[in-house]
Amino acid sequence: MKTAFLFSGQGAQHPGMGKDLYDNYAIVRAIFDSSTLDFDVKQLCFEGPKETLDDTQYAQPAIFLHSMACATLLRSFGVEADVCAGLSLGEYSALCYANAFSIEDGTKIVAQRGKIMANALPSGISSMAAILMLEEAKILQACEEVKALGVCEIANYNCPGQIVITGHKAAVEAASKRCLELGARRVIPLQVSGAFHSSLLLDAAKELRKILAQYNIKQPSIPVYHNISGKPEKTDLNTILSKQIAHSVYFTQTIEHMLEDGVDTFIEVGPGKAVSGFVKKCCKGHDVKILHVEDEASLKECLNALKG
DSSP, X not given: OOEEEEEOOTTOOOTTTTXXXXXXXXXXXXXXXXXXXXXXXXXXXXXXXXXXXXXXXXXXXXXXXXXXXXXXXXXXXXXXXXXXXESTTHHHHHHHHTTXXXXXXXXXXXXXXXXXXXXXXXXXXXXXXXXXXXXXXXXXXXXXXXXXXXXXXXXEEEETTEEEEEEEHHHHHHHHHHHHHTTOSEEEEOOOSSOTTSGGGHHHHHHHHHHHTTSOOOOOSSOEEOTTTSSOOOSOXXXXXXXXXXXXXXXXXXXXXXXXXXXXXXXXXXXXXXXXXXXXXHTTTSOOXXXXXXSHHHHHHHHHHHHO
């Protein structure tokens, strides 16, 4: 068995996340209680309000801490990953799990990353949309056709049949309409605060690089498959992470490379099951286990499945 941990990205957050684990496991309490952030992340995770938890600058450290609590809990039960990856923000959780930096430093880094991304663009000028069941070439064609209206690029290759576009609001709306004309089954506008993973965040990437330079970031102790390529990289991690927020996320390719490398057990770690859904679509025709851990019920299901 070769196991991959896949860490949740932004959008998976919800009030109540981590509460039952905190109540039942001292190791989880230690992680949440150790936070030195300038807001009560524990209360926000457990009680909300949802509007605040959904705010990028709060969502990112909240998801990170919850993910690390779940991963640490799995480790305490003897469940370890051979390789790991994360969806956008989740890449920081993957690197922390792989000992590139401590949970304390990781919390500070993602909190600053969240603030940078939340403030990167004026409100209302940019957007993102998921395009369902349309081939990449036609999506790129639509993006090219609307460039007079502004930036429109591919943000995420989530799974076969789902690609996310990002950029200026007018351009994304026009490209969305064009994708429907070209045969897309559906277009879903995303509730996000900015054009994440687009060239509009190049200045934010430079700002993030300055933040990253303040921390001792080491090479991971196990392979981490990076968003910018879908595979492990030997490049400096500061370069990879600063590039990531203004670059397409190659998640489909990440799972394809993991399958090629012999991974047969995928465990989504952190809130929600969106990543598990992507993995299922990427793994059609493969004999794999797809599990997730976000609360006590899913932890028990995961441990039982691994025993079986």
